[in-house]
Amino acid sequence: MSIKDRKIVMTKTERTQKILEELERLYPNVKSMLNFTTPFELLVATILSAQSTDKQVNRITGSLFKKYNTPENFAALEPGQLEEMIKGCGLFRNKSKNIIAASRVLLEKYGGEVPQDLECLMELPGVGRKTANVVLSNAFGKNAIAVDTHVLRVANRLGLADNPTPLGTELQLQEAIPPELWSKAHHWLINHGRKVCSARKPDCLSCTLYQWCRNAQEEGAFAWNNSKTKL
Numbered sequence: 001m002s003i004k005d006r007k008i009v010m011t012k013t014e015r016t017q018k019i020l021e022e023l024e025r026l027y028p029n030v031k032s033m034l035n036f037t038t039p040f041e042l043l044v045a046t047i048l049s050a051q052s053t054d055k056q057v058n059r060i061t062g063s064l065f066k067k068y069n070t071p072e073n074f075a076a077l078e079p080g081q082l083e084e085m086i087k088g089c090g091l092f093r094n095k096s097k098n099i100i101a102a103s104r105v106l107l108e109k110y111g112g113e114v115p116q117d118l119e120c121l122m123e124l125p126g127v128g129r130k131t132a133n134v135v136l137s138n139a140f141g142k143n144a145i146a147v148d149t150h151v152l153r154v155a156n157r158l159g160l161a162d163n164p165t166p167l168g169t170e171l172q173l174q175e176a177i178p179p180e181l182w183s184k185a186h187h188w189l190i191n192h193g194r195k196v197c198s199a200r201k202p203d204c205l206s207c208t209l210y211q212w213c214r215n216a217q218e219e220g221a222f223a224w225n226n227s228k229t230k231l
């Protein structure tokens with residue numbers, strides 16, 4: 001076999017590096033799309049964002065936070081009062097109960113401050129691992145990767161992860177990506193999922209990650225089956 005006939009095989013690390021570089025080039029100025037001015041506002045906005053768009057949430061919090069924006073404010077409310085103000089988003093009854101209950105826990109256990117610790121955050125009503133990671137990363141600047149439906153899908157299609165669960169994917173992304181890029185990588189993957197690599201119809205023909213994408217290269221772009229997800 002001549003040198004010309006040999007295939008140049010990239011290591012996984014090299015491929016990951018190329019993917020991250022390209023994602024950074026595509027999405028240079030990433031930040032949370034949710035509007036907030038304090039960690040507590042981000043916590044409330046992120047709880048509200050489940051099964052709702054960021055746009056819907058920003059519309060609701062735009063007026064909500066003018067009236068109520070501290071744990072003290074929310075802890076004093078009855079669920080019905082808050083429901084009225086957030087009923088533009090999905091699951092508003094549960095969210096109302098959770099926001100009020102979480103505010104009361106913050107007052108009782110943390111002096112009204114949002115804790116900067118994953119486990120403590122996950123003990124708050126309505127706060128799962130994804131929400132906790134969003135708060136740690138966007139409100140406190142900690143290295144964290146929140147795995148939502150976009151991150152799960154795109155990371156697995158690209159081959160940055162190979163795991164159908166959010167937790168498994170998060171841990172594999174933490175292995176593959178340098179910690180200082182975790183928060184940015186979360187935003188990069190969300191942007192790519194929204195703009196190019198959609199759930200139903202990934203636009204592989206125009207995707208500039210095509211040459212490094214595991215699914216596109218090895219199995220066809222549709223091999224990542226969304227039914228595998230546990231979100």
Ligand code: SF4
Nearest residue numbers: 197202204207213216
């Ligand atoms: S090549 Fe296709 S499957 Fe791979 S990241 Fe791009 S759009 Fe998604």
